[in-house]
Amino acid sequence: xxxxxxxxxxPVAPLLRDPVGAGYWLWxxxxxxxxxxxxxxxxxxxxxxxxAHGWVVPLLCAWLMxxxxxxxxxxxxxxxxxxxxxxxxxxxxxxxxxxxxPVLEANRLWPTAQWVAAGGALLVSLGLLVCAGGWRWAGxxxxxxxxxxxxxxxxxxxxxxxxxxxxxxxxxLAAEAVSLLGHPAVVQGNxxxxxxxxxGVDEACAGLRSLQAVWMVSWFGGELLRLGAWRRAAxxxxxxxxxxxxxxLRTVFLTWRIALEGAENGGRWHDPAGTAAMVATFVAVGLAxxxxxxxxxxxxxRRGAAPxxxxxxxxxxxxxxxxxxxxxxxxxxWFGWHERAGASAQWExxxxxxxxxxxxxxxxxxxxxxxxxxxxxxxxxxxxxRQAVAYALRWEDAGQLDLAGVGHxxxxxxxxxxxxxxxxxxxxxxxxxxxxxxxxxxxxSGGGKTQHxxxxxxxxxxxxxxxxxxxxxxPAHRLRRLADGRRRADAAHVVLVLQGEDSDASASAWLHExxxxxxxxx
Numbered sequence: 001x002x003x004x005x006x007x008x009x010x011p012v013a014p015l016l017r018d019p020v021g022a023g024y025w026l027w028x029x030x031x032x033x034x035x036x037x038x039x040x041x042x043x044x045x046x047x048x049x050x051x052a053h054g055w056v057v058p059l060l061c062a063w064l065m066x067x068x069x070x071x072x073x074x075x076x077x078x079x080x081x082x083x084x085x086x087x088x089x090x091x092x093x094x095x096x097x098x099x100x101x102p103v104l105e106a107n108r109l110w111p112t113a114q115w116v117a118a119g120g121a122l123l124v125s126l127g128l129l130v131c132a133g134g135w136r137w138a139g140x141x142x143x144x145x146x147x148x149x150x151x152x153x154x155x156x157x158x159x160x161x162x163x164x165x166x167x168x169x170x171x172x173l174a175a176e177a178v179s180l181l182g183h184p185a186v187v188q189g190n191x192x193x194x195x196x197x198x199x200g201v202d203e204a205c206a207g208l209r210s211l212q213a214v215w216m217v218s219w220f221g222g223e224l225l226r227l228g229a230w231r232r233a234a235x236x237x238x239x240x241x242x243x244x245x246x247x248x249l250r251t252v253f254l255t256w257r258i259a260l261e262g263a264e265n266g267g268r269w270h271d272p273a274g275t276a277a278m279v280a281t282f283v284a285v286g287l288a289x290x291x292x293x294x295x296x297x298x299x300x301x302r303r304g305a306a307p308x309x310x311x312x313x314x315x316x317x318x319x320x321x322x323x324x325x326x327x328x329x330x331x332x333x334w335f336g337w338h339e340r341a342g343a344s345a346q347w348e349x350x351x352x353x354x355x356x357x358x359x360x361x362x363x364x365x366x367x368x369x370x371x372x373x374x375x376x377x378x379x380x381x382x383x384x385x386r387q388a389v390a391y392a393l394r395w396e397d398a399g400q401l402d403l404a405g406v407g408h409x410x411x412x413x414x415x416x417x418x419x420x421x422x423x424x425x426x427x428x429x430x431x432x433x434x435x436x437x438x439x440x441x442x443x444x445s446g447g448g449k450t451q452h453x454x455x456x457x458x459x460x461x462x463x464x465x466x467x468x469x470x471x472x473x474x475p476a477h478r479l480r481r482l483a484d485g486r487r488r489a490d491a492a493h494v495v496l497v498l499q500g501e502d503s504d505a506s507a508s509a510w511l512h513e514x515x516x517x518x519x520x521x522x
Contacts, residue, residue, distance in 0.1 A: 025317025026128045032324055033093075033124045034058065034148065036101060037117050043108040044153055047370055047397075053213040054151035060220055064144035072140045075133030082130050089127030090316065094323050096120030102331045106481040111153045113478070118149055124320060131316050143223055150216035162211075166244065167416075174251040183259035188418035192251070194259040210247065210281055214239040217282060221289035231292045238288045243281050250277040270364070338485020345435065345463040346522040347494055349375050349392045353518060359389060369408060371493075372396040377518070386500040388510075390518055394460075395489035408493075410442050410453045419446030428454060428508055430515045437494065437519070438465040439511065443504065452507035454496045454515075461490035494519065 038058050045054035078086060097120040104113040125145055129138035153159075168187075175185040175192050186193045218239035222232030250273045257269045351358065359376035374393035381387065411421060425441035439454040457466045461484070481487075496514060501507045 025314045025321075026132050029317040029320035029324075030125050030128050031062075032321055033097070033121045034061070036097065036324055036328055037104075037121050038151075040101070040104045040108050040117070041114065041151060043397075044114070045151070047109065048153070049367065050212050051151070051153055053216050057148060057151035057216065061144050061148050064147060064223060065141060068141050068144060072133070073136055075137040078131055078134050082134055086127040086131040086316075089123045089130070090320060093120045093123030093125075093127060094320065096123065098323055098327050101327050102334065103478060103482050105331050105335060106485075106487050107478045108487070109153060110478060111155045111159075112475070114152045115149075115155070118152055121148075128316065128320065147216075147219055147223070150212075150219060154212065170244070170248055170251055173248055174255055177252045178255045178259060181256060183256065185255060185259070191416070191418050192255050193418075194255060210243040210278055211240060214243045214281060214285060217285055218289075221285065225289055225293040227289075227292055231295075235285075235289055235292055239285045242284045242288065246277040246281040246284070250274060335485050335487045339488070346394050346396075346460045347392050347432075347437075347458060347492055347519050348394075348522045349377050349390055349518055350520055351375070351377075353377075355379050356390075356518065359391075361391070369393060370395075372489075381500070386498065388496065388498045388514070390497075390514070391493065391495040392519070393493045393495075394522075395491045396460075397489060409440075409457075410444075410455050410495075414442075414444050414446075414451070414453065417446065419444040419451060422450075425452075425504055428511055430512055432516050432519045433521050435463065435521070436465070437515065439494075439496075439515075441508075441511075443507075449499050450502050452498045452501060452504070452511075454498075454511050456494040458492040458494055459490070460492060461486050461488075466491075 041054060045051045097117060100113060100117040100120060104110070104117050107113050122145055126138060126142075129141055132138070154162075171187050171192050175187045178185040178192070178194065183194050215236065218236040219232065221227075222235050227235065253273050254269055350356075356377045356379050359378040361374060361376050371393040372395055374391065377390045379388040379390075415421065422443045422445050425443060428439045428441050430437050430439065437456050437458070439456045442453045442455070444451040444453060458464075459466045494515075496511060496518075498507050498510055501510065
């Protein structure tokens, strides 16, 4: 007599026990780790032209991980030492992320917070990969993880000297080239002056914008073509040289056209020349990568076995996902609650004052400063001996605080216009509609005339002047933004410039009279 038939197991039973599959928990956790970071970096990518390429980096990283997974060496079960190292890396990385993500939420353009958070994500990712297939297998995925850092903002210690150095070097070389073409040119700061006008060399003309994009494209091209380490480094260096050369040619061309046609007609070449330089740069980098690939002998890569993961992978993945979810939910709740209680007192210029006329702000300036809204006004005194301009620029969106920071104060901007700082004067306090505005005061000299510049960085969140503009951008202030639950910029620049007045006392009196009538709360 035969035994009763055992009912066959349902094909959906494994899915009910583990609907995702043990191995996939690791990949889900790895993806979630970087999604949490990318949600904050998106503000930097949207706010900064230099980081606009960041939008494609996550997609390229995902593609590189898939490609590397197909050519990975044979995966091995993690030994005891590897499991211990994996647990330490995941734990350390999670601690970094849990503590840094709220700080990054409040300071999305702060390079330090970006790099620290990315370091935490790298630790978590490496720990997960070691858990999945051992050291050798995890090492195969190091490059895609490194490539993710190309979406981060370069630290100020690198960016500022590079920007200033390239701008001045670019201007000097371009002036020499235009002079050799028969149009004498003189360099003043970041300005190239020819007989028919002036060309300003900002970060776009200096090549910084394309440098960061070329940095990303060069590394991706080296991976795509399977170049060796030395050839990849050579491609990156070639990319930088090509980017600078392209922007130098652009500056020479613009200066030459202005010398021929004048500033008004020559300016129409600005955008077409910029686009042509950018396209030519990427084409040249692509050709350099193709040439380097032709010289290399790329060995075919073998396909390795998939990692053998089990119950451990599921629990490690969940151990990463749970704290990440709690951190995301807690961060959103904290800032959402405080956002509704902000003071938000902004300033704008009155448009109906006698003698003052609207002063259009160029799209180029708007592109550099990236403010949310603003207006400018100009004034000419009797006889034309004194002239003045006033600006009120507001930063109101999330992640824009650093754009409203000390990097664009008069001590940086005025010298780039050819003015020389003569003295930093005592601060001036003006009361407007019951609020005290503290202006930093400077005296410059340029073009044979004296310019008094009065400059204020306004903290709209607290309804006051930022006490010390330098201190407000130190780490302690970044942490105060977290404690305040403040993630939007809520800041403004109020700038008044008087030209043609030699007396500091008279300029001070003019400021008090003008600011109280020209400004109004918004």
